[in-house]
Amino acid sequence: MSAAPATSPSRSRDGTAASLLNDEERARIRAKSAQFAPPPAALPDGRRDLVGLSREELTDIMVEIGEKPFRTKQLWHWIYHQGATDFSRMSSIARPLQEKLAERFVIGRPGVVTEQTSQDSTRKFLFRFRDGQEAETVYIPDRQEDRGAVCISSQVGCTLSCTFCHTGTQALVRNLGAAEIVGQFMAARDSYGEWPSPKGETPRLLSTIVLMGMGEPLYNYDNVAKAMRIIMDGEGIGLSRRRITLSTSGVVPMMDQCGAELGINLAVSLHAVRDDLRDEIVPLNRKYPIREVIAACRRYPAASNARRITFEYIMLRGINDSEADARELVRLISGIPAKVNLIPFNPWPGSSYRPSTREQLDRFAKIVMDAGFASPIRMPRGRDILAACGQLRTESQRLRRAAGQPDAAPEAEDAGT
Numbered sequence: 580m581s582a583a584p585a586t587s588p589s590r591s592r593d594g595t596a597a598s599l600l601n602d603e604e605r606a607r608i609r610a611k612s613a614q615f616a617p618p619p620a621a622l623p624d625g626r627r628d629l630v631g632l633s634r635e636e637l638t639d640i641m642v643e644i645g646e647k648p649f650r651t652k653q654l655w656h657w658i659y660h661q662g663a664t665d666f667s668r669m670s671s672i673a674r675p676l677q678e679k680l681a682e683r684f685v686i687g688r689p690g691v692v693t694e695q696t697s698q699d700s701t702r703k704f705l706f707r708f709r710d711g712q713e714a715e716t717v718y719i720p721d722r723q724e725d726r727g728a729v730c731i732s733s734q735v736g737c738t739l740s741c742t743f744c745h746t747g748t749q750a751l752v753r754n755l756g757a758a759e760i761v762g763q764f765m766a767a768r769d770s771y772g773e774w775p776s777p778k779g780e781t782p783r784l785l786s787t788i789v790l791m792g793m794g795e796p797l798y799n800y801d802n803v804a805k806a807m808r809i810i811m812d813g814e815g816i817g818l819s820r821r822r823i824t825l826s827t828s829g830v831v832p833m834m835d836q837c838g839a840e841l842g843i844n845l846a847v848s849l850h851a852v853r854d855d856l857r858d859e860i861v862p863l864n865r866k867y868p869i870r871e872v873i874a875a876c877r878r879y880p881a882a883s884n885a886r887r888i889t890f891e892y893i894m895l896r897g898i899n900d901s902e903a904d905a906r907e908l909v910r911l912i913s914g915i916p917a918k919v920n921l922i923p924f925n926p927w928p929g930s931s932y933r934p935s936t937r938e939q940l941d942r943f944a945k946i947v948m949d950a951g952f953a954s955p956i957r958m959p960r961g962r963d964i965l966a967a968c969g970q971l972r973t974e975s976q977r978l979r980r981a982a983g984q985p986d987a988a989p990e991a992e993d994a995g996t
């Protein structure tokens with residue numbers, strides 16, 4: 580990771596100057612992100628993938644091949660409502676056009692390398708994309724009801740090197756494209772046969788999305804935003820913005836943009852309440868310190884008592900789990916509609932951290948709860964299939980290496996952010 584500037588641009592005392600500087604910072608983040616762009620969504624034979632295109636792009640393509648713009652509505656329905664992957668299934672489209680579409684286009688899905696189901700019913704998918712890169716997606720069913728969360732990856736690798744995170748030990752290879760992000764969700768739904776897309780308040784098995792898999796979604800904002808707009812579109816998958824949560828380590832300028840443009844729920848990986856410690860645990864803090872991250876949460880437009888911001892807090896024994904830390908956490912988030920997810924640390928080889936004791940977890944949770952914030956202790960799910968937080972892909976890679984198999988593709992150098 581590159582050295583962080585001593586002063587963040589948004590620290591200006593002048594509000595206008597701060598927002599201009601934030602625009603500059605957003606442009607810088609986007610330019611960096613473009614260096615890790617995904618490959619074009621096309622097959623070697625030249626056929627183009629229709630998944631991941633916006634409605635406008637789909638219309639342009641239909642017009643390009645001499646079709647009327649209303650074809651977009653038909654295709655959208657078949658692709659995202661019915662889940663069709665074969666043009667011949669599209670009964671509202673005449674056979675000659677079905678054939679014309681099949682000659683030029685595909686409705687893609689990532690390839691399923693492995694699909695494992697845990698004893699607790701958590702299901703983990705290892706998906707492979709067209710260039711051989713891989714990412715993992717996890718479905719975590721609710722323990723009581725027929726619903727559950729799909730945890731989606733946004734990048735292959737990660738630049739942020741959070742010290743508690745095993746996943747973060749992998750250098751960033753590239754961003755995932757909109758087709759690959761939507762494709763993870765669609766392929767998971769294929770696995771459960773949840774097509775056509777349930778309408779309105781009809782119960783769904785795959786009922787929420789959390790952008791908490793591999794990668795920092797706000798360092799791939801354009802692709803993530805495009806994918807979420809497709810998923811939220813009411814004539815297709817139609818998942819409400821209230822059912823989507825983006826988890827960030829605190830990329831402040833993009834938090835503002837995400838709130839203004841997408842209005843989805845926000846989760847923040849806080850993990851420490853003092854800058855000196857957070858600088859070490861979440862190195863992005865050197866660029867966007869706690870004060871700025873919390874200020875961005877206070878102005879996040881989608882936050883309300885019904886849609887609270889989630890603060891993720893990994894419990895590391897003797898590092899960040901004291902009662903004084905808990906009290907400082909309460910002070911920091913006071914007045915924000917929030918809940919705190921306490922995450923027991925999952926030890927991995929090479930990490931010097933140890934998990935907090937159960938007693939300390941309970942003491943910490945009680946202080947936060949007594950201050951009026953829900954503070955569930957998030958029990959790890961899917962441990963037996965290595966689907967728990969921070970285990971994604973690292974373990975798949977390690978097992979593959981142990982079995983003498985090569986990785987999917989060489990990793991690019993981590994250019995940092």
Ligand code: SF4
Nearest residue numbers: 737740741744747794
């Ligand atoms: S916690 Fe998230 S942002 Fe931090 S290194 Fe791990 S994958 Fe990257």
